[in-house]
Amino acid sequence: MPTYNGHCHCGQTEWTVKLDDPSHILCHCDACKMLSGGECTLNTLTGKDDIKITKGKLGTYDYQGDSGNPVHCYYCPNCTSHVYHHQTVMGDKIVIRTALLDGGKEFKVAAEIFGKDRLGWQPEIAKTFPGPPQ
Numbered sequence: 001m002p003t004y005n006g007h008c009h010c011g012q013t014e015w016t017v018k019l020d021d022p023s024h025i026l027c028h029c030d031a032c033k034m035l036s037g038g039e040c041t042l043n044t045l046t047g048k049d050d051i052k053i054t055k056g057k058l059g060t061y062d063y064q065g066d067s068g069n070p071v072h073c074y075y076c077p078n079c080t081s082h083v084y085h086h087q088t089v090m091g092d093k094i095v096i097r098t099a100l101l102d103g104g105k106e107f108k109v110a111a112e113i114f115g116k117d118r119l120g121w122q123p124e125i126a127k128t129f130p131g132p133p134q
Contacts, residue, residue: 003016005101008078008100012055023044026112042107072086
Protein backbone atom coordinates (compact mmCIF):
# COMPACT_ATOMS: atom_id res chain seq x y z
CA MET A 1 0.00 0.00 0.00
CA PRO A 2 1.58 3.33 -1.06
CA THR A 3 2.40 5.92 1.63
CA TYR A 4 1.85 9.65 1.08
CA ASN A 5 3.14 12.64 3.02
CA GLY A 6 0.77 15.39 4.03
CA HIS A 7 1.09 18.81 5.62
CA CYS A 8 -1.16 21.64 6.68
CA HIS A 9 -1.12 25.14 5.21
CA CYS A 10 1.25 26.61 7.83
CA GLY A 11 3.56 23.57 8.06
CA GLN A 12 3.17 23.03 11.82
CA THR A 13 1.48 19.67 11.27
CA GLU A 14 2.72 16.82 9.08
CA TRP A 15 1.64 13.22 8.65
CA THR A 16 1.96 10.10 6.54
CA VAL A 17 -0.98 8.05 5.34
CA LYS A 18 -1.24 4.71 3.57
CA LEU A 19 -3.83 4.58 0.79
CA ASP A 20 -5.11 1.54 -1.08
CA ASP A 21 -6.61 3.69 -3.81
CA PRO A 22 -4.99 7.13 -4.22
CA SER A 23 -8.01 8.90 -5.72
CA HIS A 24 -10.37 11.71 -4.78
CA ILE A 25 -13.93 11.38 -3.60
CA LEU A 26 -15.57 14.77 -4.02
CA CYS A 27 -17.92 15.59 -1.16
CA HIS A 28 -20.63 18.16 -1.83
CA CYS A 29 -22.26 18.06 1.62
CA ASP A 30 -23.10 21.37 3.23
CA ALA A 31 -20.77 20.68 6.20
CA CYS A 32 -17.78 20.29 3.86
CA LYS A 33 -18.71 23.47 2.01
CA MET A 34 -18.88 25.39 5.30
CA LEU A 35 -15.56 23.95 6.53
CA SER A 36 -13.67 24.57 3.32
CA GLY A 37 -15.31 27.72 2.05
CA GLY A 38 -15.45 26.02 -1.35
CA GLU A 39 -17.87 24.05 -3.48
CA CYS A 40 -16.67 20.62 -2.28
CA THR A 41 -13.82 18.84 -0.54
CA LEU A 42 -11.34 16.29 -1.92
CA ASN A 43 -11.18 13.12 0.19
CA THR A 44 -10.61 9.41 0.28
CA LEU A 45 -11.21 6.67 2.82
CA THR A 46 -8.60 4.71 4.71
CA GLY A 47 -8.26 2.90 8.03
CA LYS A 48 -7.73 4.77 11.30
CA ASP A 49 -4.42 2.93 11.74
CA ASP A 50 -3.14 4.10 8.34
CA ILE A 51 -2.38 7.68 9.42
CA LYS A 52 0.61 8.71 11.54
CA ILE A 53 1.12 12.28 12.73
CA THR A 54 4.85 12.95 12.32
CA LYS A 55 4.98 16.62 13.39
CA GLY A 56 2.77 18.69 15.66
CA LYS A 57 -0.48 17.80 17.37
CA LEU A 58 -4.00 17.97 16.03
CA GLY A 59 -6.91 19.85 17.50
CA THR A 60 -10.33 18.23 17.50
CA TYR A 61 -14.01 19.04 17.67
CA ASP A 62 -17.21 17.10 17.04
CA TYR A 63 -20.47 17.71 15.22
CA GLN A 64 -23.51 15.61 14.42
CA GLY A 65 -23.46 14.10 10.92
CA ASP A 66 -26.47 13.48 8.67
CA SER A 67 -26.66 9.97 10.13
CA GLY A 68 -27.29 11.44 13.58
CA ASN A 69 -23.96 10.02 14.76
CA PRO A 70 -20.92 12.05 15.87
CA VAL A 71 -18.26 13.16 13.42
CA HIS A 72 -14.84 13.81 14.99
CA CYS A 73 -12.81 16.43 13.09
CA TYR A 74 -8.99 16.66 13.36
CA TYR A 75 -7.22 19.82 12.25
CA CYS A 76 -4.05 21.89 12.67
CA PRO A 77 -4.68 24.15 15.69
CA ASN A 78 -2.68 26.97 14.11
CA CYS A 79 -3.97 27.28 10.52
CA THR A 80 -7.09 25.07 10.93
CA SER A 81 -6.38 22.90 7.86
CA HIS A 82 -8.60 19.84 8.28
CA VAL A 83 -6.46 16.70 8.09
CA TYR A 84 -9.14 14.05 8.54
CA HIS A 85 -12.57 13.28 9.93
CA HIS A 86 -13.83 10.17 11.66
CA GLN A 87 -17.51 9.58 11.08
CA THR A 88 -18.37 7.13 13.85
CA VAL A 89 -21.01 5.51 11.66
CA MET A 90 -18.10 4.31 9.45
CA GLY A 91 -16.39 2.18 12.13
CA ASP A 92 -12.60 2.11 11.74
CA LYS A 93 -12.54 4.14 8.49
CA ILE A 94 -11.52 7.80 8.34
CA VAL A 95 -11.98 10.49 5.69
CA ILE A 96 -8.58 11.91 4.67
CA ARG A 97 -8.34 15.29 2.91
CA THR A 98 -6.45 14.34 -0.26
CA ALA A 99 -5.74 17.94 -1.36
CA LEU A 100 -3.26 18.18 1.54
CA LEU A 101 -1.17 15.22 0.32
CA ASP A 102 2.02 15.48 -1.72
CA GLY A 103 1.08 14.19 -5.17
CA GLY A 104 -2.64 14.74 -4.53
CA LYS A 105 -2.91 16.97 -7.59
CA GLU A 106 -2.29 13.87 -9.70
CA PHE A 107 -5.11 11.77 -8.16
CA LYS A 108 -8.10 10.97 -10.35
CA VAL A 109 -11.68 11.55 -9.21
CA ALA A 110 -13.27 8.19 -8.38
CA ALA A 111 -16.70 9.30 -7.17
CA GLU A 112 -18.83 12.15 -5.87
CA ILE A 113 -20.96 11.99 -2.73
CA PHE A 114 -23.80 14.15 -1.43
CA GLY A 115 -24.67 15.01 -5.02
CA LYS A 116 -28.03 16.25 -3.68
CA ASP A 117 -26.10 19.23 -2.24
CA ARG A 118 -24.01 19.97 -5.35
CA LEU A 119 -24.17 23.60 -6.47
CA GLY A 120 -26.34 24.02 -9.56
CA TRP A 121 -23.49 25.26 -11.77
CA GLN A 122 -21.17 22.34 -11.01
CA PRO A 123 -20.91 19.60 -13.65
CA GLU A 124 -20.93 15.93 -12.69
CA ILE A 125 -17.35 14.62 -12.91
CA ALA A 126 -17.69 11.00 -11.74
CA LYS A 127 -20.28 8.49 -10.56
CA THR A 128 -22.40 10.46 -8.10
CA PHE A 129 -24.26 9.28 -5.03
CA PRO A 130 -27.07 11.51 -3.66
CA GLY A 131 -25.73 11.03 -0.10
CA PRO A 132 -22.98 8.84 1.31
CA PRO A 133 -21.97 5.86 -0.85
CA GLN A 134 -24.38 2.93 -0.56
